Amino acid sequence: MGPGPANANPRVLAAQAMPLLGHMHPPFFKIMDEIQAGLRYVFQTSSEYTCLISGTGHAGMEACITNLLEPGETIVIGDKGIWGARAADMAGRFGVNVVDLKKEAGKTFTIAELEAALKEHKPAVLFLCQGDSSTGVHQNLAGLGELCHAHGALLLVDTVCSLGGVPFFADAWGIDAMYSGSQKVLGAPPGAAPLFFSERALKKLRERKTKPMSYNWDLNLIGDYWGWFGSRSYHHTGMVSMWYAMREALQIMGEVGLEGMWARHKRLHEDMWKGLTAMGLEPFVANPADRLVTVNTIKVPEGVDWLALNKFAMDTYNVELAGGLGPTLGRVWRVGIMGYNATPANVELVLTSFREGLKAQGKLKA
Amino acid sequence: MGPGPANANPRVLAAQAMPLLGHMHPPFFKIMDEIQAGLRYVFQTSSEYTCLISGTGHAGMEACITNLLEPGETIVIGDKGIWGARAADMAGRFGVNVVDLKKEAGKTFTIAELEAALKEHKPAVLFLCQGDSSTGVHQNLAGLGELCHAHGALLLVDTVCSLGGVPFFADAWGIDAMYSGSQKVLGAPPGAAPLFFSERALKKLRERKTKPMSYNWDLNLIGDYWGWFGSRSYHHTGMVSMWYAMREALQIMGEVGLEGMWARHKRLHEDMWKGLTAMGLEPFVANPADRLVTVNTIKVPEGVDWLALNKFAMDTYNVELAGGLGPTLGRVWRVGIMGYNATPANVELVLTSFREGLKAQGKLKA
Known part of the structure; x- marks a missing residue:
């Protein structure tokens, strides 16, 4: 009953004991398709750009940052707990210009505060954590997508410890990119980061002048493994057992x-x-x-x-x-x-x- | 019977169905200690600097490159198949100066060729793939550690598809850094990259002027989770089920x-x-x-x-x-x-x- 990993559903654990399929075999692609359908439901989106990042929530965070931003661009980080601080650390390592918008622990950002930051810094991306597990605050996200787009920014959201437990509407709220974790409300083991990109976020990715700094998190290549662009190419070896677990976890989300x-x-x-x-x-x-x-x-x-x-x-x-x-x-x-x-x-x-x-x-x- | 993932041992798959432990609980640290003991055996090393990278072989490759090299330093890549090409891609993204030492597919490098490259380019790191799964060649590594050290370079080796199936002696061969994969000879699912650093490699890491570009692969922090420096700090959430699988896989290696x-x-x-x-x-x-x-x-x-x-x-x-x-x-x-x-x-x-x-x-x- 800590902030996670939570216990996994035994059905999810049992799914991991199934024999391995090949990571490029058609039956495994079918499982990947089913995972994407489950993710679209849990994210409340019709976007084709969903996948699992082969790593924990931190990997999802790093993947979003390195794909959405080129070196020298600006990210405004709504920093109200450890996750904002960590996103700032990651972005700084990639040569991104970080504006660390600090907020006292236990409080959330108002729309007016965020609007002022967007006007002042004109960032490429605004980062917010929906549920901050270090402080126990819930940042309201409704209306923020529209606000960001009016100022030419993309809205990146962390839902690691909140997704599935509190309302989240990727499309209705105009979210551009989101990552989560497998081991919290979804009830699977740690090791997969559900990820979402909007059409806007994908356009930014496809029009980059530089490659994302990490090959492992390059969503042009990962997306190509998940069928975002109509075909399937090998990028890395999908985490077969872990993905079985995620399919089962998402199936349970659908049942409930x-x-x-x-x-x-x-x-x-x-x-x-x-x-x-x-x-x-x-x-x-x-x-x-x-x-x-x-x-x-x-x-x-x-x-x-x-x-x-x-x-x-x-x-x-x-x-x-x-x-x-x-x-x-x-x-x-x-x-x-x-x-x-x-x-x-x-x-x-x-x-x-x-x-x-x-x-x-x-x-x-x- | 392809180049991997191979089928996993049913004992290994069954281990993944066990209930989750907390990633910072003492019983889980004991499992991490046991994994490290198993890795030391399989790598044939007495180095304390072993761990699992939470990702596939590609993640191991990226972790070694970003930790061993600072931007502007030089890596000589023994490029005789797809893995050399990929290492060159990764290093280039991190701003490393890449010398792509090409070799016709199906052939290996001679000691004389490597010595000439070390003399000419004075790299910080020489990369070689022991078993190249794209060409089916086995690069002999004996004597290369000494050669690299004589020229001030560290020796980084890929053993993703060879470790456990052919002889490998990290200490005796003077290897400085090595990564492998879980889903080949070790007989576990894809998702963990066994990693090794020598004292020399660790010294390089500890004396860096810049942080590794990836937070996720920062071995100063990952090592601190695995107890390399005497304590245990949270860096990311260990992949609990996957690590159960690796403990069992390493146990089987010890039995055979x-x-x-x-x-x-x-x-x-x-x-x-x-x-x-x-x-x-x-x-x-x-x-x-x-x-x-x-x-x-x-x-x-x-x-x-x-x-x-x-x-x-x-x-x-x-x-x-x-x-x-x-x-x-x-x-x-x-x-x-x-x-x-x-x-x-x-x-x-x-x-x-x-x-x-x-x-x-x-x-x-x-």
């Missing part, structure tokens, strides 16, 4: 349905906060509308040993609770409500862990 | 033993060629000492439709044979003898496929 997923995650988030509040615990994120459903940040009360409580939860109940990360280190616990782990019984176990853990430290208020 | 693996692959290679020769088929690689045991290139005789024969083998016997790649396209078949697939029964099935396939085209000579 996105509305069902979003509603279940929201309900469990509310149930958990009801219980936490009754114990006197408080949310790190002040504005209720900014609270992320899939990764919840809980303030560590004065005098409580957060690490000892985590150890107690693991030793007593086999429950993983996480501490803070980056700007929230030592200040919060982080509790994930994600995919296969998002059940009433698991939320109950988290609440029991906090109740008994605080009691063991003589700090239970209620 | 490297000498047993090398002897079995050599014997089956000889048995196969005995059968092929009896049908009038000829090796693409003229010099017997240069023939790679794990990927065998067989000349397509005049008037034979190689693609039709491959289709016949697949349709009739469920056996994959491959055509050429890069410089050998249309000129050869490629047959893998690799790991779990390296059995007398499979070699027999390959011979039957050729015999009956040639017969079906009216081209069987013997």
Whole structure:
């Protein structure tokens, strides 16, 4: 019940035990087609430009940055937690001009702030993280695609810890590029980064003057393996077992349905906060509308040993609770409500862990 | 029986169905330690600097290049097939000065040729591919480490399709950096690149003036996740299922033993060629000492439709044979003898496929 990897659905794990197909064999291409259909549903897009990056969420981040930007171009990074900082690090390594738009941990950006940054810096790309797992904030994205396009920028979004657990509409929101992770709400093992490009993003890629700096993440070539351009060429060897897992994970998403997923995650988030509040615990994120459903940040009360409580939860109940990360280190616990782990019984176990853990430290208020 | 991915051992596939551990949990670190012990054995090294790159062989290649070289430094690439060409492409994207030392497909480099290139170009790195899967040649590496060091260069080696099937001695041969693949002789699914750095290579990395261009492949950070520097920091989320698979694959390597693996692959290679020769088929690689045991290139005789024969083998016997790649396209078949697939029964099935396939085209000579 940390911020991920979450437990995988046993159906997904079992899919990985199937015999390997060849990475360029027609039956495997059919599996890739099915994965793309599943991704289009989960992203809510009709774009043909979806695929899995053979790597974790970090690989998805790096792939988007190196493909969308040429050296010397500008990216404005909405930096409100560790993921903005990391995107800035990656872009800087590729010779991109980075504008680091900082925001206090626990807060989100307003449209006015972003518009001012777009006007001032005229970036090629604006980066935002929908669900920041280091702070537990949920950045609202509606309307931002239009705003970016009006200022000649592309909108790049990180949905690693949010996709499938909260609403996301790639087309309706005008998102241009997005990457996610396999091991959070989607309930598969770590190792695949679902990726989306809009027509606008693809046009930028196809009209580049320089090659993307990384061969491994060159979407002109990866896209050609995934059939974006009508044929299939070898670029790298697809991660056969991992992709079986992703096909199964996406199949499960389709069975439950996105509305069902979003509603279940929201309900469990509310149930958990009801219980936490009754114990006197408080949310790190002040504005209720900014609270992320899939990764919840809980303030560590004065005098409580957060690490000892985590150890107690693991030793007593086999429950993983996480501490803070980056700007929230030592200040919060982080509790994930994600995919296969998002059940009433698991939320109950988290609440029991906090109740008994605080009691063991003589700090239970209620 | 193509050049890979080969079938995985069912034990390895089953390992992937185990429940996920957290990527920063002590039990998972123990698995990482065990993987490193297995890698040290398979590489024949006592170096502490081994790990899995979370990606395929291409990722291993890119990781070695971006970590060993700073922009403006020179790499001499022993280019005798598609892998040299690809390494040249990758290095060029990172701003490295590339010397493309070309060699006719089917031939290997002599020590004298390499020495001349080292003297002339004074590179920071010499790249060589031990087993070139596009041409079926085996580059002898003994003595080359010493030669490189005498000229101030590091020796970087690709063993993607050869490791475990033919002798390799990282320490005794003075190799400085090496990457391989999971899905060939090691008998695991595609998705992990075993990697090795010598003390010399690590020193180069630690004394860089610039950061490696890719955050994902930054071995200062990856090494810190694998415990190279005494502690453990989060860099990316380890590919939990894939690493279970690699632990099991390395365990099997230990059970069989490297000498047993090398002897079995050599014997089956000889048995196969005995059968092929009896049908009038000829090796693409003229010099017997240069023939790679794990990927065998067989000349397509005049008037034979190689693609039709491959289709016949697949349709009739469920056996994959491959055509050429890069410089050998249309000129050869490629047959893998690799790991779990390296059995007398499979070699027999390959011979039957050729015999009956040639017969079906009216081209069987013997």
